[in-house]
Amino acid sequence: MDVLITGAHGQVGTAIAERLSEKPAYDFTYLDREDLPERETTVADVADYDAIRPAFDGMDAVVHLAAAPRPDLPWNEILESSIIGTYNVMEAVRDAGVEQVVFASSHHVSGNYEIKNAPELYGAHLDFKIDHTDPVRPDSYYAIAKLFGEHAGNHYVENMDAPEQFYALRLCNVSNEAYDDPYGRAEEAVEQGEYERDSPEYEQRVARRRAMWCSRRDVAQLVERCLQDETVDFDVFYGVSDNPARWFDISHARNVLGYEPQDDASEWTERPERYEA
């Protein structure tokens, strides 16, 4: 399969490249705003249709990850990268006749379930799970732009010639390689001077992470399950590791896609030694 990855050098894109690029089944093309020395890159901004359009020719699938990467970014950046950028990607998909799109949506589309129930939610003290059929409760324009992408996918599958298949993955927390465990984000924040290790803020961050962690190999597997799927036309899946404290359903991804997460944040009973520098 020829597969184009947009926003290829972010957390999710690099997880996919690490795990899947060696497999003979896939020939990846990496598109990103920035070059990366170790990976041949089509350097282009999804906000510029003409710049990205040639990269879609001959592709069997597009994994669309390019977006303003955080909820706290200003509207103009979300508008350009996530709304106009996704419009451009979908138009290029349609124009090039690409059959399959895997789209990185976000748990933030349901973010207010968390915001209104935290921090009790983090310890799995609440008997509470949401799935793809629950009403969305976006917590930011970042989340609203993700919903824009989901709706665009639905529209193109139903009303356009391409794509034929669209998968919206509402991903939870994917980290970089150095922090790919339940302590990752908390440790990152320590490094950035946000708070002390073992402070209450740190503990809460770890507790949240035990619910929200989506390991790099699990997200790569989920994307691969989409690429291999032949049954879905349009569907929405939460993407998270098999953490007991998660409040996101994964049975839909299990049943439809055969997703079998290999990681579980509760299995990490001690902080990895590498953090004790």
Place this chain on the structure above:
Amino acid sequence: MDVLITGAHGQVGTAIAERLSEKPAYDFTYLDREDLPERETTVADVADYDAIRPAFDGMDAVVHLAAAPRPDLPWNEILESSIIGTYNVMEAVRDAGVEQVVFASSHHVSGNYEIKNAPELYGAHLDFKIDHTDPVRPDSYYAIAKLFGEHAGNHYVENMDAPEQFYALRLCNVSNEAYDDPYGRAEEAVEQGEYERDSPEYEQRVARRRAMWCSRRDVAQLVERCLQDETVDFDVFYGVSDNPARWFDISHARNVLGYEPQDDASEWTERPERYEA
């Protein structure tokens, strides 16, 4: 109540003005891109935040109707008027502390239920009704921009200081005064030379209209029920007259808002004489 209407000179805005402006309960301010001789207007484009912002001061409610008005309009117009415009309106609402927003969404957010089941759907031959809890199936970027507005309303109510109440009304077909009956759109098309009166296309248009008609007095009533409501924080309602052939639920609007439509397209057994020119 001081109420600002954006896009005030369109079909819905003029229906509201006709029906509600004489009531002592309301003091309306009309905002539109274009002036209207018979109605004092704040002339401004919602795509220009600085131009519209002053009109929000002191308002108790905003009825936000301004948008690219049809599904067949090009992306750039939808982006400017409906996406950026709605962002600007919501920011102005928040900044001015307006408590209540009534937003004109559209039945097109579920448009593919119609497209995939027409024309059988029009004669009420299918036992099929959708309500606000069914998954959306947007048929266009016009519809996706309406969903953008719904999601923004949800986000502001949950995460911002204002507004406290947001009503998304998924309106069906509201016409101008001259065509405010089930024959309206079909007659408009005859006048524009699209097809002959009593042709199959004409009959299908009338049949569709018997399902989709939302009379001017019914839409004005629905908006007034929102303005008078004190219970909703965020909610979504389909807005249509009490047509037996409709496939949109109105029990939610009845139960929550006390909406009592006065019109029913099936009661028009003959084409009004005024069309027989």
